[in-house]
Amino acid sequence: MSTVPVTPIPARHDTACPFAPPPAYTEAARTGPVSRAELPDGTPCWLVTGYQEVRAVLSDRRFSADARRPAFPFLNEARRELVAANPSFLRLDDPEHARLRRMVTGDFLVKRVEAMRPGIQRIVDEALDRMTAGDGPADLIADFALPVPSLVICLLLGVPYEDREAFQANSRVLLTTEPNDLDVSRAQDELLDYLAGLAERKRSEPGEDILSRLVLRDDLTLREIASIGVLLLVAGHETTANMIGLSTALLLRHPEQAARLADPAAVPGAVEELLRLITIVHTGVPRQAMEDVELGGTLIRAGDGVMVMLSTANRDDGLFGAEGHLGVDEVDLGREARRHVAFGFGVHQCLGQPLARAELQIALATLFRRLPGLRRAVTEEELEFRTDALIYGLRSLPVVW
Template sequence: MPDTRVPAYPMKRGCPFDPPPELARIRAEDPVTRVRLWDGSHPWLITGYDDQRAVLRDRRFSADVRRPGYPHVTAASQARRRRSRSFISMDEPEHGRYRRMLTSTFMIKRVEALRPRIQKIVDELIDAMLAGTPPVDLVSAFALPVPSLVICELLGVPYADHDFFQRCSRTVISSRSTPEEAVAAGDELKEYLIRLLGRKADEPADDLLSRLLVEQAGTMTHSQIADMGMLLLIAGHETTANMIALGTLTLLQHPDQLDELREGDPGLVKSAVEELLRYLNIVHSGRRRVAIEDVEIGGRLIKAGEGVIVATDAGNRDENAFSDPDVLDIHRDARHHVAFGYGVHQCLGQPLARVELQVVYSTLYRRVPTLRLAVPLEEVRFKHDMLVYGVHELPVSW
C-alpha cells in the first residue's frame, strides 16, 4: 500500500485523558491493520482486546528487539535497546530464566509486607508538602518521590542519587532524545550501577541487588545484573509516578467519584486503581512484537518477520470487553484490563505498583480533602514527548 493510505503511528490525542480518537475508528473498521512508523516500516496494529490477548500469549510473536522486523518505538529506543538488552526483550526460555530470579521479590505476599513502609513514606511526604506553602508541584513533591523511595529501598540504590538516575531515565524514555543522547544516558546509568554492585560485592546488604550478586555468583556478570537493575529502577519509578499524578488529575475532573474515594473504603480503592489503570493507559506507544512464524490474527495473515504493535490503550477502551469504556467508573470491575500487558511478558512489578497506588489513593485525598488544581487544565503540560504518558508538572493547592 502507498504511504498515503497507511496511517502514521503513534497518533495524536484529542482529549488528553483518552487514547487518540483514530484508534477507536480503526478498532471498529479494521482492527488488524497496517500503520507507518518513523522509519518507514509498516507493522501491523492490533486494536481489539481479544486479538491483543491472543498476540501477547502466543509465543510465535517474539519480544526480541534484535530480530529483523521488530518495530522499534524511536531511533533512540532502537539504539539503546540493541546496546543493552534486558530480560523483557528476550524470549523463552531465556526470558523465563531471568524472570524467575526476581519472582519471589514481587510476589503478592512479599509486596503486601511492604505496605506499612509504603504508608509511612506516603504520610511523610504529605506531611512535608502540607508544611510548605501552596501551590506546589505534586509531581516533584509527591508523585515522583513515592515510587522512587520504594524502588531504591528494594534494590539497594541510594535515594540520595535520585536527581542523577531520574535525569538519566528522562533522557532514556524521551521520544525527543537522539540515539546518541539515549545511549549515553543509558551507559551512564549502567556504569553507575556497576560501580554500586562492586561496592555491594564487598559489603552485601539486605536488598535485591545484593541478593542477585550472591545467588547468581558465577552465572551472571555485574554487567548483566546492572542491565536488570536498570530496567527495574527506571520502570519502578517512572510508571507509578505518572499514574499517581495523572490519576490525581483525572479524579479532580470527576469530583463525585473523588468524594467517594476519599471515604477510604478498601474495596473501592482497589477497584479505583484498576479502573484508572484501564482508563488512562500510560503505555501509549503499544507493546511491540515481531512474528517468527505465519500467524492468523483477526482474520489477517501476519507473516514471519512482520512487526506487530499491540495498542493496549485501544484494547482497554474496547466496548466488547468493557461496557461504556470511555466513561470513568471507579465501581467497575476492570481487573481484566491489559494495562500491565498479558501473557509471559506481563509486568513483573504489577503487585508493587498496585499496592503503591492503593496506598496513595486511599491517603492523599483523605488527608488533603481540599486538594485542587492550581492552574487551568489547559496549562497542564502532558507528556506527549515521552514513552511513558503522564504530566510534566501538576501544580496543586489546598
Template sequence: MTNAQPTNTEPTKTQPTVRSCPFDPPEEYRALREQDPVAPVTFPDGTAGWLVTRYDDVRAVLSDPRFSAKRGILRPGAPEGEDVPAPPPPGMFIMMDAPEHTRFRRLLTGQFTVRRMRQLTPAVEKIVAEQLDAMAAAEGPVDLVQTFALPIPSLVICELLGVPYADREEFQRNSATIIRLNSSPEEFRQAQAAMRGFIHQLVLAKREDPTDDILSDLVRSGELTDEELTGVGVLLLIAGHETTANMIALSTMCLLRNPGQLAALRADPSLMDGAVEELLRYLSIIQFGVRRTALEDVELHGRQIKEGSTVVASVSSGNRDTAHFADDPELLDLARSQSAHLAFGHGIHQCLGQQLARAEMKAALSALLDRFPTLRLAVPVDQVPMRDDMLVYGVHELPVTW
C-alpha cells in the same frame, strides 16, 4: 533495521497519537477496533507494521510465542551482512524470549510476590506520610509530581534495589532521557551508558558488601554476571519509578476532573482497591503500545502478517474495547465490576512489579485524599503539561493547592 512491510496494496495509515482529552487514547482507536482491528500503519519512529487494537487480539499477540519481544529481528530476504540483528543488552530480559527470558524471570519472581509487597506496605505508607508532611509544610501551591508522585516510587525502588536515594537526580534525569521520544541518538546513548555505569558500580559494591536488597540477593544467587546484574538493575530502576509516578500524578488529575467519582471515593474508602484497578484500565500510560516482531508468517483477522513484520499491541485501545468491558469503557467508573485489564500487559512479560505498583497507588491516593480534602488544580486543566513526548504517558507537572 528495516522490518517487513505489510503485504497489501492499500496505503498504510499513521498510528494515531493526538489526544482530544488528556485521559483518553486518540479517538481514531474506536473506529480501528470496529473496522480495522489489525491495521497496516506507519509508527511514530517511521517503521511500517501492524497495529492491533482489540482486547482479545492484544492478549493473543502478547501471549503468542510466534511474536518475539526481541529487537532487531533480521527480515527475510535482506542481503547477507545487512541489518545484522544486535542481541539484547545483557540483563534486559523484557527484550528476550524464552528460554533466556525465563532464566531472569525465575530469579526475580520471588522478589515481587503479593506476600512480600504486603509486608512492604507499612514502609510505603511511612514514605507517603513523610511526603505529605513536606507538602503541607510548603503550604501550596506545589507541583504534585516533584513533591509527591515521583519521590514515593523512587524512594521505594531505591530501598528495594539498594540504590542510594541521594543519587536520584542523576538517575531520574538519565531515565527521562531514555524514554523521551525526541532524545537524539547521542543523548540516548550517553544516558544509557551513564545509567549502566551507575548501576555497574553499585553491583561491584554489592559483591564486596552485600546488604538486604534485591541486587544483593541476585549477587548471592551466583547465577548472573556483573553485566547481566547491571542490565537488570537499570531495567528495574527505570520501570520502578517512571510508571508508578506517572500513574499517581495522572490518577490524581483524573479524579480532580471527575468530581462525582472523587466524592464517591471519599464517601466510601472501601472502593479504593477497585478504584486503583479502574484507573489503571482507564488511563493505560504505555502510550503507543507494546512492540513485537513476527517470527513466522501469522494470520490475524484475515491479515497475513509476514515473518519479520513489526506488530504493536495497543494496550490503551484494548482497555477501551466494548466487546470486553460490558459497561461503557469510555467512562471512568470506580465501582465498575472488575474484568481483567491490560495495563500491566499479558503473557510471560506481564509486569513483574504490578503488585508493588498497586500497593504504592493505593497508599498514595488514600493518604493524599484524606490529608487534603480540598485538594484542587492550581492552574486551568489546559495548562497542565502532558507527557505526549514520552513513551510513558502522564504529566510533566501537576500544580495543585488546597
C-alpha cells in the same frame, strides 16, 4: 479503486483529551481489531487494537519480544540501537527471558508486597507531610507522585535515594520517543556503570536488597545485573509516578468519583478502573511474527512487525461497557475493570504489578482522605503533558488544598 487505510504510528502522544488514546488508534479500532500501520520512518507493520487479539499476541510465542531481531519494530533507529545493544529481559524471548526474570520474581510476589504496605504507607504519609508543610501551591508530581515510588524502588534495589536526581534525569532521556543518539547512549552508559559499580561494592558490604542478592550469585555478570537494575529502577518509579499524577488529575476533574475512595473496600477496584482508563503506554508494545499467523481474520506473515495497543484494548465496549455503568471512555470507579491489560499479558506481563497496585491504592486513598479540599492551582488547559515520552504523564501538577 478502494485502498486499504494505513494508520500512522505517531512518535508523540497526540490527542485532544489528555486521558484518551491517540485518535488514530481509536479510529483504527473502529475498522477492525487488526489493521495496517506505518512506523514514523515509513516501515510497514500491523496495528492490533482489539482486546482479544491483543491478549492473543502477547500470549503467543509465535510473536517474538526479542528486540535484537533485524526487523523488530521500533519508533526510530536510535531506539533500536539503544535497546538492541543492551536488551533487558523484557526484550528477550525464553529461555533467556525466563532465566533472568526468575531471579527477581520473588521480590514482587503478592505476599512480599503485602508485607511492605506499612512501609509504603509511612513513605506516603511523610511525602504528604513535606508537601503540605507550607501554604501551597505545591507540585504534586515533584513533591508526591515521583518521590513515593522512587523511594520504594530504591529501598528494594538498594540504591541510595540521594542519587535520585541523576538516575531520574537519565531515565527521562532513555524514555523519550525522540532521542538524540549521543544523549541516549550517554544516559544508558551512566546508568549501567552506576548500577554495576554499586553492585560491585555490595560484594563486600551486602544489604537486604535485590542488588546485594544478585551480585552474590555466580551465574550473572555485572552487566546482566546492571541491566536488570536499570529495568527495575526506571520502570519502578516512572510508571507508577505517572499513574499517580494522571489519576489525580483525572479525579480532580471528577470529584464525585474521587469521593468513592473514602470507602477502603472500594479502593482496589477504583485503582483497576484508573489503570484501565489511563493507559500510560501509548506508543504500543512491539512484537515480530516468527511464522505466519492468522489474527482477527487477518494473515500476518512471518517477519512482520506488530504494534499492540493496550489503550484501545482497555476500552473494549463489549468487555467493559456493562449496563448501568458509564461509557468505556469515562471514569467509573465502580466498574468491574480487573480484566484490563494495562500491565500487559502473558509471560512478559509487568513483573512489578503487585507493587504498583499497592503503591497506587495507598497513595491515592491517602491523598484524597488527607486533603479533601485538593484542587488544581491552574486550569486544566495550562497543564503540560509528556507527549514525547514512552511513558505518558504530566510534567507538573500545581495543586492547593
